[in-house]
Amino acid sequence: MMTFADLDRAVQATLASKRLGKPVFVRLTWQGLDRPEAVAPRLAQTMAVVQQWLGQPLDQIYAIGSAASGQVALTLKFREGATALVSFARGQPRGAGIDLMVLGNHGAIYHDAGSAPLWDEPLVPAGQPDPAVLALVERALRSHQPESAGTGGKP
DSSP, X not given: OOOHHHHHHHHHHHHHTTTTOSEEEEEEEEEEOOOHHHHHHHHHHHHHHHHHHHTSOEEEEEEEEETTTTEEEEEEEETTSOEEEEXXXXXXXXXXXXXXXXXXXXXXXXXOGGGSOTTOXXXXXXXXXXXXXXXXXXXXXXXXSOEXXXXXXXX
16 A cells, blocks of 8 residues: 555655656645544645655745635745645545646656555655644635745745
């Protein structure tokens, strides 16, 4: 069974190979039965991984939806022009529950949750989210406005 750490290592290895060129966009959607209070921390963890893949300081975040409604989308804008869409949809996950697309200026990679065996466990980032990243996600979810990530590129 694939874990989120396995997926992260696979993406990092592909990016390190330079096969994609410079990564410019990530779309990561996860589906699961998470309770509303677990959504923001998981978004923060996922957002931190995406930022690492893109290798750029975060400039701005915009959130739409709510954990209570079961539909949340974060759009991320990075300092050097890369962008990302990290989203959550409440529902019975298919396979690992994560759909991933990473676009570079010379190629793309994909992970499709629908191709995973039905008995696979959902992919979950390990550990606790960075408190500053979690605070930024929660602030964006409350305001429904673009939020600056701060001057250092790290929330």
